[in-house]
Amino acid sequence: MTSEQLSAAIVDALTTMTVDGAVSLPDGVPAQVVIERPKVRDHGDYATNVALQLAKKAGMPPRALATLLAERLRETAGIASVEIAGPGFLNIRMDAGAQGSVAADVVSAGSSYGRNDLFAGEKINLEFVSANPTGPIHIGGTRWAAVGDALGRIFSFSGADVTREYYFNDHGAQIDRFTRSLLASARGATTPEDGYAGQYIVDIAQQVLAEYPDVLARPDDEAQEVFRSHGVNLMFTEIKKALHDFGVDFDVYFHENNLHESGAVERAISRLSAMGNTYEQDGALWLRTEKYGDDKDRVIIKSDGNGAYISGDLAYYLDKRERGFDRCLIMLGADHHGYVGRMNAMCAAFGDTPGVNLEILIGQMVNLISSGQPLRMSKRAGTVITLEDLVGSIGVDAARYALARYTCDSTIDIDLDLWARQTNDNPVYYVQYAHARLSSILRNAADLAVSAGSPTSLLDGFDPSLLSHEKEGELVRTLAEFPRVVGTAAQLREPHRVARYLEDAASAFHKFYDVCRVLPQDDEEPSDLHRARLVLVTATRTVLANGLELLGVSAPERM
Structure with missing residues (x-):
């Protein structure tokens, strides 16, 4: 029985109590009950404070309500005992069969175990x-690549139709600076004061020269256009390859320039004007964002007739909504924190709901540490540490796991020496090694003819009550938590919960394996207990593989 199933059993018991007249709950029975794992193992398998929460509404002391509820729950199949503690806590123990059946559920579901329909x-x-x-x-962008892709996987696992989108900023001053930097490099001139430096500028400039040998002999405006169009394409091709090698691919690459060339900006402004949310002042067109919670109104079209930066945001958001998206999530760096208020106000100005139709997630800084010292410079980029620098130091799996392992609103320090080690101090190695060890056990089981065929064939004759050892119970309860962890990670937009869970699951497995022998030794005949433990091993490997897949990290069978 999982915590969700126990929650449902408690809801059913409360419902029966209200129907029988044993309890009166004017606000009705809650749809679900919070179930926790006791910090002290001797207190039981699960605990709940539902009696304390409902006592006042029921008009009775918490212990009295807890006593009535405990009596009902003791009649529920799969529950071995219910004890009342303190002012009205319920400590619940499950019988071994009810617990062990979770392992069979995992094996039966396979790669689908943990799926939910929260966003169906x-x-x-x-x-x-x-x-x-x-x-x-x-x-910083690398952190969003890891977290964003993991979140997309988790949303899909939770029933959503997810489109990963990359907004290609090919319009504006930064492209002009990039172009001037390329042209200066090609001419052997000094990098412009506001330009970009680094070996990559030299490399791209040389590629353009190789493709257009006569470009420097052309008029300046024509030469600049060549470096702009082809230089940007070369850079973006490189960016896409780096992301692909990192395991991140996008469904849509949306070009900002299209918004300004297609009339999308004008269409968005017309929509907002028709809703009474724009006005003219000082020769400029303004958006009424202050009335929707922003600290001030925002200029859309400046007095010189050019669009302000927010004009593209308006068009882009409307375009997404017109493409049928219910939720638009945008992940931004810490330097965009002041951006949130105006974007939410923009969403409301269109008649939508901030936090539902538009949601902005802010990520904090990432620092890389090597030999106890922070890394400051990239050999290639010159001024910033890049995705390639991180992957080159610790590999794709460790990089993705390390970046997804922490809540996004915290600054993180990644110790490259630790994450490159093949020891249990390295969290991703610890989890992957557990999966490889589980895979080795199952290979050995097949060699010993203890198991054969598909994983589900192990379920023939499986007796879950045999999994009665304390460490077996702890591992089973940990596996049962995986669906809840996935659902919470989706609802809170926190993939790090999956990573931390995997480490707990790997730890529970190692503790189980240290004291519970899975395979027969010497001439010992395979027993039902061996086979039951193989079901548990298969279930554990399934959960670790499913969790690693959600993070975009491989699940090796040998290490």
């Missing part, structure tokens, strides 16, 4: 990375 029927546009095509992806 919803179309989600997930925009992340969106680095300017003026240089390699820096370490």
Whole structure:
């Protein structure tokens, strides 16, 4: 029995109590009950404070309500005992059969174990990375690549129709600076004061020269256009390859320039004007964002007739909504924190709901540490640490896991020496090694003819009550938590919960394996207990593989 199943059993018991007249709950029975794992193992398998929460509404002391509820729950199949503690806590123990059946559920579900329908029927546009095509992806963008892709996987696992989108900033001043930098490099001149430096500028400039040998002999405006169009394409091709090698691919690459050339900006402004949310003042067109919670109104079209930066945001958001997306999530770096208020106000100005139709996630800084010292410079990019620097130091799996392992609103320090080690101090190695060890056990089981065929064939004759050892119970309860962890990670937009869970699951497995022998030794005949433990091993490997897949990290069978 999982915590969700126990929650449902408690809800059923409360419902029966209200129908029988034993308890009166004017606000009705809650749809679900919070179930926790006791900090002290001797207190039971699960605990709940539902009696304390409902006592006042029921008009009785918490212990009295807890006593009535305990009596009902003791009649529930799979529950071995219910004890009342303190002012009205319920400590619940499950019988071994009810617990052990979770292992069979995992094996039967296989790669689908942990799926839910929290976002079924919803179309989600997930925009992340969106680095300017003026240089390699820096370490902050790399964090969003890892977290964003993991979140997309978790949303899909939770029933959503997810579109990963990259907003290609190919319009504006930064592209002009990039172009001037390329042209200066090609001419052997000094980098412009506001330009970009680094070996990548030299490399791209030389590629353009190789393709257009006569470009420097052309008029300046024509030469600049060649470096702009082809230089940007070369840089963006490189960015896409780096992301692909990192395991991150996008469904849509949306070009900012298209918004300004297609009339999308004008269409968005017309929509907002028709809703009474724009006005003219001082020769400029303004958006009424202050009335929707922003600290001030925002200029859309400046007095010189050019669009302000927010004009593109308006058009882009409307375009996404017109493409049918229910939720638009945007992941931004810490330097965009002041951006949130105006974007939410823009969403409300269109008649939508901030936090539902538009949601902005802010990520904090990432620092890389090597030999106890922070890394400051990239050999290639010159001024920033890049995706390639991180992957080159610790590999794709460790990089993705390390970046997804922490809540996004915290600054993180990644110790490259630790994450490169093949020891249990390295969290990703610890989890992957557990999966490889589980795979080795199952290979050995097949060699010993203890198991054969598909994983589900192990379920023939499986007796879950045999999994009665304390460490077996702890491992089973840990596996049962995986669906809840996935659902919470989706609802809170926190993939790090999956990573931390995997480490707990790997730890529970190692503790189980240290004291519970899975395979027969010497001439010992395979027993039902051996086979039951193989079901548990298969279930554990399934959960670790499913969790690693959600993070975009491989699940090796040998290490």
